[in-house]
Amino acid sequence: MKVILATDLIGVNTAKGEHNRDFLDKYGILTINMISSPGAGKTTLLEVIMKALKDKYNFGVIEGDLYTSRDARRLLDHARAVVQINTCGICHLNAEMVARALEGMPLDSLDIIIIENVGNLVCPAAFYLGETCKMAVLSVPEGSDKPAKYPELFKEARTVVINKSDLLPYTDFDLPGCIKELREINPEAEIFVVSARTGEGVENLLGWLEERVKRVSPVD
Amino acid sequence: MHEFSLICSLLETVIESAEKNGIKNVTRVKLIVGECHGALPEALSFAFNSLCPDTVCHGAALDIDIKEGVLLCTACGHKFPYAVLQNMCPGCGSFNPEIISGRELLLEYFEGE
Numbered sequence: 001m002k003v004i005l006a007t008d009l010i011g012v013n014t015a016k017g018e019h020n021r022d023f024l025d026k027y028g029i030l031t032i033n034m035i036s037s038p039g040a041g042k043t044t045l046l047e048v049i050m051k052a053l054k055d056k057y058n059f060g061v062i063e064g065d066l067y068t069s070r071d072a073r074r075l076l077d078h079a080r081a082v083v084q085i086n087t088c089g090i091c092h093l094n095a096e097m098v099a100r101a102l103e104g105m106p107l108d109s110l111d112i113i114i115i116e117n118v119g120n121l122v123c124p125a126a127f128y129l130g131e132t133c134k135m136a137v138l139s140v141p142e143g144s145d146k147p148a149k150y151p152e153l154f155k156e157a158r159t160v161v162i163n164k165s166d167l168l169p170y171t172d173f174d175l176p177g178c179i180k181e182l183r184e185i186n187p188e189a190e191i192f193v194v195s196a197r198t199g200e201g202v203e204n205l206l207g208w209l210e211e212r213v214k215r216v217s218p219v220d
Numbered sequence: 221m222h223e224f225s226l227i228c229s230l231l232e233t234v235i236e237s238a239e240k241n242g243i244k245n246v247t248r249v250k251l252i253v254g255e256c257h258g259a260l261p262e263a264l265s266f267a268f269n270s271l272c273p274d275t276v277c278h279g280a281a282l283d284i285d286i287k288e289g290v291l292l293c294t295a296c297g298h299k300f301p302y303a304v305l306q307n308m309c310p311g312c313g314s315f316n317p318e319i320i321s322g323r324e325l326l327l328e329y330f331e332g333e
Contacts, residue, residue, distance in 0.1 A: 001243060008327075091222060187315075
């Protein structure tokens with residue numbers, strides 16, 4: 001016997017992601033899916049963002065790592081709620097994992113949820129989690145050719161953060177070339193050049209984030 | 221590596237449907253993979269063979285068809301075939317094509333008794 005299914009396998013995850021999105025929209029929460037290579041500085045950037053804005057907004061963090069809860073522990077002081085997901089070898093978060101993480105969060109009292117995805121420039125881009133938008137983080141030591149080499153993520157990201165700008169003088173990172181390639185891949189992305197370590201450029205990124213939070217309001 | 225997650229979704233769907241249709245033994249599963257998707261057929265087969273034992277799909281064949289990718293230039297409307305790392309429209313030279321076909325990962329049907 002033949003059974004016709006015509007089921008889109010990516011669609012199975014996307015449908016769960018849309019369910020998460022509806023749920024988060026009801027609470028009026030801005031949700032950002034943060035994606036980068038391992039070591040690009042996502043957690044440090046998150047610390048800086050939350051330190052600067054935690055008196056104005058309540059943050060929730062969903063922390064995705066293959067193993068350990070080291071990153072989650074770093075963020076406990078700044079966020080209202082932190083949930084660690086250990087994927088135990090899986091290279092990306094999916095919508096089902098995020099749905100389970102949301103069950104344990106005080107959504108009533110949150111304004112922003114940042115999902116720190118597993119460090120990986122490839123697979124996380126293919127799995128919609130229910131986020132309002134994706135933020136791609138690229139760091140100077142990785143090299144300026146990354147957007148061209150991993151276009152899928154940079155095409156989807158609403159904003160791209162080039163981190164570790166304090167290292168620009170010590171590397172051959174081609175900043176104008178990198179920005180030009182990013183514009184070719186994604187003409188609409190907002191690009192911020194920052195150093196989470198020194199604070200350089202962070203102000204503009206915070207401005208963008210505040211602007212986004214104001215645009216999200218609870219759905220009646 | 222995310223081929224494993226995709227095969228997990230595939231197995232979930234097939235197992236559920238086999239149960240509904242009273243099928244005890246799945247013999248063939250047909251999958252259509254769009255060229256732009258990036259999932260590797262070899263990795264999909266490997267994941268399928270690793271995850272099948274102990275399920276109704278044990279011993280089933282996985283047939284994979286590749287569907288060609290087609291891009292549409294958003295500036296001039298020219299259609300051109302997908303190629304890895306090729307974003308430039310051969311018609312007008314602009315860089316923002318949309319994928320109009322070849323993005324799917326479709327579980328088309330399965331067979332069993």
